[in-house]
Amino acid sequence: MNIWVDFLITSLAFGAVFMYGSTGEILTEKAGHLNLGIPGIMCMGGAGGCLVLNLVGKSSLPGFLIVILGILGALIFSMLCGLLYSFLAVTLRANQNVTGLAMTTFGVGLSKVIINKLDSNIYLIGPKLLYRWPFAERRDALQYLGVLFFLAVIIAILSSWVLFRTKVGLHLRAVGENPATADAVGINVSRYKYVATCVGSGIAGLGGFYYIIDYMASQEAYLSVEALGWLSIALVIFALWRPHLTIVGSTVFGILFSCASYLANVKWLNITMATTPLLKMLPYVVTILVLIISSIRNKKENQPPTSLGLSYFREER
């Protein structure tokens, strides 16, 4: 197949990492919580998944069960992180930025410790082919698109549907826009914040798992999850807080992020060691551009949730 089609497909596959991360972050932000712990939570998701795979990888369980257990491990670890964040930021009303940054530092560190202790031969070999169903046997780029990629797309679309087409979504958005109003009409603000943050964290954690086990499937992959976590947060702005737009956004980010290595094939472009980092900067440049454009247009629907970053306390006057 043409190298550029390959490029597009691998970008799609790579973008799924962001899709997970930013869909999770959007759900959290829609509840009014700026969770800067997403990079750490993605790392923890990866670590949790690897840990479980390491435990069951050599057992005689059927392959698909091992895969599901791995996914569950990722979900549990990252949702526990989300729970810790919610406890600090919702119940104790700690400053969200500080809490989030602490979660990132904590998650990145702990996940490195965990994964370092694991045997990559066990957690990487075996299940890989199952994740890549139905394209696992392909030798071209399509082999990169597997179950977890499609799951990301489904989650993104489903999240949008829930947010904008259901009552639960209406309530969740109300909590993020104006918690006092939501409270006054009998919506349990804390519960929505907890659930949104935990579910969001779980989704983000899957992103870390997907990147380590599936997309990269390498021993060193866990070292770069954090950077992708930050990009996911940037992608939230790019997607204008709409989960389904992360599908487009993550593809663009994937293309921009990995274009350096493909542009090396273009003869008249002189890609050197020095220009590669410059090209890797592109996703951020695009995010800034989107931010500028959406600020200029100043459409209310494209702005962050009004009470994003603010703690809610009912009796405060």
Next chain:
Amino acid sequence: MERQIALQMRGITKRFGMVLANDHVDLDVYRGEILAVLGENGCGKTTLMNMAAGIYYPDDGQILIDGKEVVIRSPKDAFDHKIGMIHQHFKLVDLFTAAENIVLGLKEEGRYNIKAVNDEVAKIADRYGFHLDPAKKIYDMSVSEKQTVEIIKVLYRGADVLILDEPTAVLTPQEITRLFAVLRRMKEDGKSIIIITHKLNEVLEVSDRVAILRKGEHVATVNTVDTNEQQLTEMMVGRKIDLNILRSTPVNAVPRLIVEGLNLYNSEGIQVLKDISFTANGGEILGIAGIAGSGQRELLESISGLQPVANGKITFNNPKKDRPVSFYHKNMKQVRELAEKGAFHDRNMNNVSFHGMRNKAVRKWVESGDVLFREDEVMNLRDKDPLEIRQLGIHLSFVPEDRLGMGLVGSMDITDNMMLRSYRKGRAGFVDRKKPRAQAEQIIRELGVSTPGVSTPVRRLSGGNVQKVLVGREIAYAPKVLMAAYPVRGLDINSSYTIYNLLNQQKNNGVAVIYVGEDLDVLLELCDRIMVMNSGRITGILDARTATKEEIGLMMTQTERREEAAHE
């Protein structure tokens, strides 16, 4: 006729820390009546009603509905008992449509179907005579429309007891009339309506009974037909007070501020001031009436130099001829520059020149009072920056919705807030703290600001006291033009009258006072002339002694009425 009690509150007590907000308050509301809860600011009337609505939980006492004791722990509990409250600050999500806001929080069976909701909302609106488009977003709505959404929201939930917290504070006279008509219709429908207010005329106009609260205690409940304004005031304040504003006839009013053909565009390119022309005279109070957002704020801001003006002229007249020069509004450099231009003369009409003189000698000469101005000062304010305008003595004491937003810094104490105006004085980079401190003490003493001391952060004072500090400070710096926007917003009767008297005092001192107000009764009593603004235009300047409320109300809303006629 046997009347049924809908809601009873018995011995309700609520504390906030050391403050006793409600002390054993009893309150009854019957079916099909309008009860007014009357009281000054901070008397606990909103707190009391918040307990019926589930925002707060009482420390002591019972709430009975239809004779049965109930526990209301959350707004949801209140809704379950068919109590709905419309708060003063609307609890609406700006980004949602009216219908979305109305169904928010409802747990109905079946699929979420916004179309069915829209129909239902339209039905309720029709029944009580509201005008509302269910699919309109809240951020596109006027205050009155938002209030309509709030009321329908409560009705949609099937509330039988409606509590309205200061519902008229933000409405025009016409909108108030419309609201009262709706309330009466609901009353006939068997609903119980409680309105919280401190406006006596509204109490007398719309309510059946009045419950009066004072300092957290229930003073009395009387039938509206058996009472009058004076009696209610006495019960509310606890002593006789004089409700008259002493308006003196302006003496030798001279034009101070002349605005001609002023146009202003906001950052989105929309014209917010259209061809504004008027004159503000010294020794006179010019009132500005208009619906909130008709350009009042922008007008005052452009006069004080905070908004770049598109075109037009703002001229400031300062009659100075043959008056002594002082360092009050000018510094040494400015005085020297003016002398250089030949702006001063001495008692013998000789030109004054400070050439070759030392600062100390110049200061001595000027302060002796022998240096006089040659001409009146006439200048175009458009070329000046806000600081220069201030130094000319044009003071803006702006009291927007958020009292601390403009003018005072909440976390600083009263002295420091005085220094926001005087920080440039003092020597060699050090600020002078003594004078501002003395001034703070003077304001506290003269205006009766209740505060533990000059070093209390302004944020901790109550709204009325904050406003007194702000207005007091602007007056203390001897203004020539004093602009006050909503200086009594949210203040109780006593504090309001203190502020009115302060403004009158300034008028008698020859200051040109511009007063932006929302209460038309007060505007008519306080001002000499009233300028009416309507969507960025002046629709008329009236003599306050002869104008009527209806006349002004009409001028405030003319275009709106035309639009409405088109709808019908």
